[in-house]
């Protein structure tokens with residue numbers, strides 16, 4: 001391990017099909033410091049999930065370089081050093097809460113000790129539900145199981161794709177406080193994608209703002225509200241100021257947005273070959 005966290009260098013992703021090519025990421029460069037909590041914020045279609053899927057080795061990329069703690073995404077995935085939670089919790093319906101949380105240990109052939117599984121169930125507030133099936137849980141409870149499963153093997157890297165996107169505002173905020181607690185107790189490098197400005201400002205050490213068509217980074221803000229952050233933070237002037245700054249960045253990235261995300265082969269060839277750093281303003285807030 002080289003202590004460098006994640007590094008994306010001039011990353012370009014083109015989704016190709018017979019009908020058309022979509023330039024989903026255009027020359028994206030990003031460094032996520034080890035042990036940090038970074039949030040990718042942007043509107044729908046800006047390529048947030050594509051970045052996350054590339055890091056998780058679920059998607060290939062067209063040009064550029066990706067390094068996770070000095071290694072390729074494939075090497076990190078094969079070594080089971082990654083925890084992943086997606087918008088759809090994708091639990092195994094025939095397994096109990098306890099057995100879903102134990103699953104990654106079984107895949108790794110390194111069983112998770114029973115007392116750790118019990119601790120995780122307590123940590124995510126599901127005491128009394130260890131033997132329940134996913135169908136007997138609410139959406140928020142299922143997401144808590146998914147988060148517990150993602151951190152069960154104490155992964156070095158935690159990738160979270162809008163894990164609470166389908167939840168109501170109050171449950172979502174509570175889950176964000178829990179997630180922050182769980183992450184703070186670990187040493188994981190976390191990357192979460194969202195289109196919620198307040199969620200980004202609440203959770204992140206650093207918010208990276210993206211714009212769509214093609215997906216690119218338009219700026220970033222360091223957020224240094226002390227932790228643990230509690231919901232009272234949401235009503236402070238400082239928090240609103242950070243949200244305003246993020247909102248301005250988001251809008252600056254979409255003002256001259258071309259709604260046509262289709263590009264010609266010639267443009268794609270140029271995009272793949274260009275090697276300049278992403279456009280980016282950087283600032284410090286709070």
Ligand SMILES: Nc1ncnc2c1ncn2[C@@H]1O[C@H](COP(=O)(O)OP(=O)(O)OP(=O)(O)O)[C@@H](O)[C@H]1O
Pocket residue numbers: 015016022023024042043044045046047048049050051195215261
């Ligand atoms: N498998 C695919 N085939 C073709 N195009 C795709 C595919 N996946 C994503 N795209 C396109 O790539 C672009 C980026 O998609 P991506 O899902 O990464 O965006 P996102 O920012 O995560 O959006 P959302 O917030 O809606 O999930 C979009 O234009 C999308 O239509």
